[in-house]
Amino acid sequence: MTEFGRLVLLIGDYHTPQRKADVPSCFKELLNTDKIGMVLCTGNVGSQSVAEQLRTIAGEDCHIVCGDADHDFSFPESCVTNVGDFKVGVVHGHQIVPWGDANSLVKFAGRLGVDILVTGHTHRSSIVELGGKFLINPGSVTGACNAVGEFDVTPSFMLMAVQEKSVVLYTYELKEGQTEPEVKMNELKR
């Protein structure tokens, strides 16, 4: 259970150093905060050092699931955790075909019994509400190319703040040629 006011970091698909050298430096500054109380990682960390870094952000409350490229790790396929009044599930998403399809993902959310399903794999950030569920994809934090060879990927991650019956999501994106991230805010109400 995350304390009131603490933020949940949604992040994943690093693929470092296979597809990208590192997280953008402006993201690193943002992530260097003690306000994050929980980390939910959609997988594909790429290397042990990334997994270790994630664990230093929020200590015990760090949940990493197995991505399609995490061959050398023993992360679980999925996980379910409570954030405020919400049940949140995390799964990388390569297991659910067609990839990134809301109609399929919403079924997986039902199977896990969660209100919010966090997935990755497409490397495109998105927030979808369907059939009473929220489907959230924080994108790739490094802007790595995805499994279908798309290179025009914008680096992104999300911070989630839960207040009673509502969830506020902050999406940070580093657009091409920029040095500072853009922030979008979405409020989701049950």
Next chain:
Amino acid sequence: MAAAQGYPAGGADDQERLLDEATAVVKEQAFYMKKAIDSDNVREALKNASNMICELRTSLLLPKNYFELYMQVFSEMQHLSGFFADKNRHKKKMIDLYESVQHAGNILPRLYLLATVAAAYIKSLEAPAKEILKDVNELCKGVQHPLRGLFLRYYLSQMLKDKLPDTGSGFEGEGGDINDAFEFIFTNFNESNRLWVRIQHQGPAREKDRRERERHDLRVLVGANLVRLSQLDGMTMEFYAETALPKILDHIVSVKDTMSQQYLLESMIQVFPDEFHIRTLEQMLSAYARALPSVDMKPIMVTLMNRLANFLAEADKEKVQSAGDIFTLFRSHLQGILERALQPQGTGTVGVPDMAPPLEVLAAFMQFTVSLYPDQVHYVDIILGSAAELMQKFRALPGCGGALSDKAADQIGELLAGPMKTLGLGVLKMEHFAALVSFLNFEARKQVSLSMVTAIVEDNRSLSSVEDVKALFTFISPLLKDEEDTPLEEGKDKVRFAEDQQKVCKLVHQVRHEDTDVEYQMLTEMRGFFGQGGPQRLVFTLQPVFFAALGLVPKIQAREKRREQEGDEAVPPPAISMKKVFQFLHRTNSALMQSSPDIALQLWLTASVTADQVERATGEGNFEPIAYEFLTQALVLFEEEISDSSKQYKGIHSIVGTLCKVAALDPENFDNVSQKITRHAAKLLKKPMQCRAVSACSQLFWCDARREPKRVRECLERCVKTCEAVVQSDSGQVGLWVEMLDRYIYYFEVDCDEVTITFLQSLLQICVEHIDFAMKDPQSEQEAKKAKAHLQATMTYLKKMKESPDAGLAARFAELTLS
């Protein structure tokens, strides 16, 4: 005074008692002395003062206690000094007074009294200051006991510091000039230093360490003379450079004592102003070269360099220019100073000289140079050259074998790291960089290589030519392949090895050039280097090369497009075509198939979608065979290398997910692949896995390439049959029914018209019945509960659909009954 020649050895209690006794005598005699002064009785005053001073003849006190006693005597002597200066009271001619104190029976009180009178004598101006000073200085040579002599000298300098014929003082002229003032302090310094050095020989050899510590504590008694010199008003730049400094330096290097040289050379820098140092740098540096090899030059040089750097940073341009070429001065003397380390170190020490201290001096010089001359890149090379030369000479020493201490190796690392941070790849163009590196052992070379990699990655420096890649990769070869001296255990520490290799991988992403041809050449160059690393390194290094090359495909595509619009002149045709890149990807991934089939499978699939996308965009059939070839490779790999059933299950999803995104494949080829993978799905080890995998394969008839509702239905019906069989034999698997229901709902939602609402209705019914049944069996109750929760979620979802504000959607689900 029985133990006059000995050295104090008593315990702390003894020392306290001795000090107390002496203090009592000093107090008593001082009392009578002051009484005599009050009655203007010169004779009595001298007698009591003499008795008091006699306490300083002791050899039993430790230096720090002797110092305390001295301070007491000194403060009492100020009464006598005041009395001497007051002619109206003692009513004697100064010359007579000066003569009369010399009748004291003992030499030590005699000389203390003489120094006291001398101050009053000079003040009275009854005789020229220079003559009195010379006389006292000479007479004081009479005390040669190191500790007693040293303190007498200190007394002399304290009493006479304001009685010198310094420039502008009242004693100048007939009393002499700055030369006399200097000569007096210099002689005193000279004598003090010699006495101080001799303290080490006073007493048994076994106590030498303690004695040396105590001697060190007394160093300020010598250093005070340098402070006095610096305070002389006549100490102009000219006088310093031409007269004072040569004498002082000659003296310092002539006294062959490490502690003395170490302390005094450093004090000189602290005491005299920086402007003087800049003017006399050459003299200072050449003196350093003459210092004992055992003197640690690092603190001295670092102090000097820091002071000069600060001074020059604040000085105006004119001053800096007039300072001349400091770098060249330093550099020309440095070699001599450094090579002191190669000389045999005194007696008794055998073996290899330690190279750490001279290398530390060079590292400090490097820092100094980089901060003072940031633009003079070739200076850096010169310093590296000095280090290499020094190491060369070290290697050539007989019997040393070139073995370097860890500390010395660290210093070389330091020397190399500084310029790497500021110059990045530029250091590789330096003549002496590689030469210096070659003196390091494997581990140290690897560390330097890692620092280089980190410097490039953290500063995000681009690699922008094949030459860059060649130079860098040749340099970091300890990371890239097994060298002659690579230890056998390299790679045994898996975590560390992985970290190192992953750092290397980051370099691939620093390849940046606007010309795709150049980027390709750089990547093939890297691939060549990585190829020498063996399978344990290739597992790491091939992936980044693969993805970087894959990234060239959309770039070349964009280039071709621009060429079409703007013409060949504006955008030259690429020498390396997309086809060439795909061939490169093929070769690269083939090398991974055996050692890492999991990775290779993914790479084949990603490459095939990329080729398919190019085919979609160009539509000329050139890339369809490539996409198909990659898919075929993926299938072959799947069949031959992946035997673990959970990996097979994962692989099927990867292949199906990929095929869903493929659109330009020849229909026959598509069918071929999709049929094969569906067959594999149906043959998975466990039935529930089969059911889920085949259900995923149904997607192959409903994707970008296909829209075949009938075959979707047929595929799903097969799944339902499998599901029925599975749940019949194990009602714990009842959740599978709800998954089937979900899949049917999905197809109903996406308008696959062979999947009708009737199917949903009957599947709902089946789920309810089977779950109820499974609930009754304690063996399957747990799983049944889970299935029930899942079914509940699905029902809630369907309810939402029925109640959707989207009228069309609500209508589609209207007929469904949710009881």
